[in-house]
Amino acid sequence: MSNLKQVESISDVQFKIADDERTLEIKLDQSDKDLAKEDLNDSKNELSFFEKICFGVAGLPYQAYFCAIGVFTTVYLLNNAGLPPKKTTYILFISRITDAITDPIYGLIVNKTKITRFGKMKPWIAVSIPLCAISYIMMWYKPESFSENQLFIWYTFWHSFQFTVITGYRIPHTAMTMYLSHSKKERExxxxxxxxxxxIGLLLALVIQAPFVSTDSNCIKLNTSSRFFFEEANETNTTDINMIDVISNWEKNKYTYIAIIMTFIFIAGTLPVVFFVKEKPELIKAVKEKDEIKKKATTLQELKRIFTFKPYLLIIGSTIFTTSSIQIIQNNLQLYFEYGYTAIKSYFMLSILTLLGCAILFVPFWKILMTKMEKNHALMIGNLLMIPLLIGVLFFKSNSVGEVLAFFLLAILAANCFTAAFLIPPALIPEALDAYYIKYRAKPDALFYTFFTVGTKIFMAIYLGISQEILDLVGYKTNVCSEFQSATLKSSIKYLISPTPLILLLFSCICMYFYPIDSKKAIENSELIKKINKRRENPAELFIVESTSELVTNDYVENEI
Incomplete structure (x- = not known):
């Protein structure tokens, strides 16, 4: 190595890379190595296992809500609320666009929030919990006396309000990751x-709701066995008639009752993070610290930096493509079984359990795989494993043993994509935040986690609007079973669920192929941040800096990732 320099005070000295390789190496003396080792040992057990569970379980109810909304809302609005496809289109589009708009607003506000004695993120979570609970029940409740237009206003308001307040819970919860531990490994x-x-929340929502609504249409409700039951009961005593009233009441309000059950789960899952998980004030303050010579960036400057930061843009792009493809499948899967692959529509519940159950079982495997290979390459593999199923859904028709077996084998393979999409992109965000901090001396964590999902919401709002318009154009009839729907509708449902997700997954792979931060670079960034923080605490301490570039004074590190 060349250019070995010893510096007496480097509290306001940064590094600028000028050579072609654009590399930076920090050589630690023995005391620094000992200190780094001590820091690592101290940070290994910053969080107890109970705290990790409390923080993790708070993600379960959010996804349970989101899954139920994504899978069952379209069928509920069409068949139970009795709204036509055009009004359903407007409800889905307006609520998702509202969700997308409120995301950056929340991100900006949360990012500017000052630390309180309860923490920075926990007050937001605590306030959002009751609002989420109330709005979720209301969006599954149908007022009896309302006209079609009144129902349209009712559902538009409560869907939009639910997406707004759940954002106030989700963004602080995910951004809290950066304030719970000094250790990069523990944050992962x-x-x-x-x-x-x-x-698990996705699976739980389906286990609770799918058995009651998976074959939810009037022609199925009035099948031969149910008519026989009612005819027999009408010939018996008052007790049987009361039983009929109970069953009728359940059929009419079952979505509301299930929503109440889901809300109890939501409250039980979210309260532990409020009461038992504590943010570390020193981490919050460290994120807010700026170099004295650096001017504070305005919001517009911060946004410009974020949206010109290559690693983050590639993570966002990949996440939008992968998550949107999965959500398209979730939103259309019930319609696919009801009107597309009708030969095995009775297997809807089993197919959902296969997809999500296997996705959960594959978590340990993917957790190990993330340590054995680069995360971006692992996500590419996960994306590609979904493609065979997306091709297959275009051709499955019969209930023959071979075809049904092929469907479920491809579903098991596709479950890997669900696992990879859930585990890998969120694990990349802390790495991108570290790289951003090295470059700009700021960690806009709330904004990073905000825009992490906002693109997906905008895309899904547009896609859901288009899909409902397609249903309207091909003559979808509300509350009418597949045998009475047009052949055009049945083929359209297949094309709603397949080609678009396939193309999106390929685009996601392209983004990950060009992702620049490998595991070695991520570790180097983490160690460099430790040096920066220590330097601030002891500005007069000697450091040995060995680099292929010149040592210069600047407002921030100029090295590109």
Whole structure:
């Protein structure tokens, strides 16, 4: 190595890379190595296992809500609320656009929030919990006396309000990751805890709701066995008639009752993070510190920096493409079984359990794989494993043993994509934040986590609007079973669920191929941040800096990732 320099005070000295390789190496003396080792040992057990569980389980109810809304809302609005496809389109579009708009607003406000004695993120979570609970029940409740237009206003308001307040819960919860531990490894562990519980939340929502609504249309409700039951009961006593009233009341209000059950789960899952998980004030303050010679960036400057930061843009792009493809499948899967692959529509519940159950079982495998290979390459593999199923859904028709077996084998393979999509992108965000901090001496964590999902919401708002318009154009009939729907509708449902997700997954792979931060670079960034923080605490201490570039004074590190 050349250019070995010893510096007496480097509190306001930064590094600028000028050579072609654009590399930076820090050579630690023995005392620095000992200190780094002590820091590492001290940070290993900053969070107890109980705290990790409390933080992770708070992700379960959010995903349970989101999954139920994504999978069952369209069918509920069409068949139970009795709204036509055009009004359903407007409800879905307006609520998702509202969700997308409020995301950056929340991100900016949360990012500017001052630390309180309860922490920075926990007050937001505590306030959002009751609002989420109330709005979720209301969006599944149908006032009996309302006209069609009144129902349209009712559902538009409560859907939009639910997406707004759940954002006030989700963004602080995910951004809290950066304030719970000094250790990069431990932050990755609690992220995996959170994402693992979120996957359980998806499965739990389907286990609770799918058995009651998976074959939800009037022609199925009035099948031969149910008519026989009612005819027999009408010939018997008053007790049987009362039983009929109970069953009728359940059929009419079952979505509301299930929403109440889901709300109890939501409250039980979210309260532990409020009462038992504590943010570390020194981490919050460290994020807010700026170099004295650096001028504070305005909001517009911060946004410009974020949206010109290559690693983050590639993470966002990949996340939008992968998550949107999965959500398209979730939103259209019930319609696909009801009107597309009708030969096995009775297997809807089993197919959902196969996809999400296997996705959960694959978590340990993908957790190990993330340590054995680069995360971006692992996500590319996960994306590609979904493609065979997306091709297959275009051709499945019969209920023959071979075809049904092929469907479920491809579903098991595709479950890997669900696992990879849940675990890997969130694990990349802390790495991108570290790289951003090295470059700009700021960690806009709330904004990073905000824009992490906002693109997906905008895309899904547009896609759901288009899909409902397509249903209207091909003559979808509300509350009418597949045998009475047009052949055009049945083929359209297949094309709603397949080609678009396939193309999106390929674009996601392209983004990950060009992602620049590998595991070695991530570790180097983490160690450099430790040096920066220590330097601030002891500005007069000697450091040995060995670099292929010149040592210069600047407002921030200019090295590109």
């Amino acid at each position: 562990i609690i992220t995996i805890f959170r994402m693992g519980f979120e996957m």
